[in-house]
Amino acid sequence: MSYDFGAFNNWGSLKKVAVRGPATAFKDDHRLDAEWKPLNYHSRPDLAEANREFAAVTRVLEAAGAEVIGLPDGDGLTLDSIYTHDALIVTPRGLVRPFMGKPQRRREATVNGAHLESLGIPIAGEIQGPGSVEGGDLVWIDRHTLLAGIGYRTNREGVAQLRKLAGGDVEILEFDLPHYKGKSDVFHLMSVLSPLDKDLAVVYLPLMPVRLVQFLESRGIGFVEVPDREFDSMGCNVLALGPRHAMMVAGNPETERRMKVAGVKVEVIKGDEICRKGEGGPTCMTRPLVRG
Numbered sequence: 001m002s003y004d005f006g007a008f009n010n011w012g013s014l015k016k017v018a019v020r021g022p023a024t025a026f027k028d029d030h031r032l033d034a035e036w037k038p039l040n041y042h043s044r045p046d047l048a049e050a051n052r053e054f055a056a057v058t059r060v061l062e063a064a065g066a067e068v069i070g071l072p073d074g075d076g077l078t079l080d081s082i083y084t085h086d087a088l089i090v091t092p093r094g095l096v097r098p099f100m101g102k103p104q105r106r107r108e109a110t111v112n113g114a115h116l117e118s119l120g121i122p123i124a125g126e127i128q129g130p131g132s133v134e135g136g137d138l139v140w141i142d143r144h145t146l147l148a149g150i151g152y153r154t155n156r157e158g159v160a161q162l163r164k165l166a167g168g169d170v171e172i173l174e175f176d177l178p179h180y181k182g183k184s185d186v187f188h189l190m191s192v193l194s195p196l197d198k199d200l201a202v203v204y205l206p207l208m209p210v211r212l213v214q215f216l217e218s219r220g221i222g223f224v225e226v227p228d229r230e231f232d233s234m235g236c237n238v239l240a241l242g243p244r245h246a247m248m249v250a251g252n253p254e255t256e257r258r259m260k261v262a263g264v265k266v267e268v269i270k271g272d273e274i275c276r277k278g279e280g281g282p283t284c285m286t287r288p289l290v291r292g
């Protein structure tokens with residue numbers, strides 16, 4: 001079955017996106033109480049406020065012209081299932097269900113994949129352990145070039161499997177990620193790189209692999225640099241809604257200012273409950289399926 005996923009990049013106009021809001025992912029106070037510590041959240045999210053914050057995210061996505069698909073609950077899902085970006089991979093041959101590096105998140109790919117398959121989106125295959133891949137470690141530069149971060153969530157075996165599933169006309173370039181705060185933390189390629197347009201990306205240079213900086217420069221991609229004080233507050237986690245149109249988390253005024261200087265229209269959302277506590281920003285909460 002062929003399916004038109006549109007442009008293979010991380011900045012084209014967002015046409016279709018899959019999300020799982022807190023009403024489903026956080027579900028109720030019982031799930032929040034039971035899971036926030038084992039999943040390594042900074043503190044326990046408040047459900048009512050999380051729902052309010054997510055409603056604003058949905059409004060921004062829809063105002064940008066995206067069709068928003070809500071994913072259902074399913075067996076074995078946790079709070080982390082709000083971060084839908086990680087749990088499916090879009091390739092020209094169809095969706096790939098990843099084997100997540102974080103063990104508690106392994107059911108997400110099955111549940112998300114089954115729902116989207118029921119809507120007619122083809123599945124190309126799945127990554128099998130001990131190979132692991134998470135969507136946050138992948139960035140499409142163009143239809144033939146995919147960047148992969150190798151770290152605690154994504155390993156070389158997983159990327160080797162993805163290479164076979166994505167097809168011979170896709171080159172996957174691997175970059176080793178730093179240890180930073182270690183295995184229990186979340187550190188993806190997209191923790192340090194968020195494309196905004198064909199020639200612009202938000203980056204946090206101090207934690208970027210040198211070869212990655214050089215690769216982006218060789219492609220003529222300019223940088224909006226996130227200052228040190230805005231890295232932990234997810235200044236670098238910015239979702240492109242379209243070329244030079246982006247959604248970011250409030251509390252990163254210098255990154256916001258620098259983006260605007262670079263000609264980016266910025267939508268700011270409040271993410272105290274849905275972003276900061278679980279360490280997942282606008283890119284993590286959205287699984288783009290089709291970009292124009």
Ligand SMILES: NC(=O)NCCC[C@H](N)C(=O)O
Pocket residue numbers: 080083085086102105135136137185186188190191278279280281283284
């Ligand atoms: N792409 C992302 O950076 N996703 C963030 C996922 C956060 C979630 N609490 C996790 O540890 O997997």
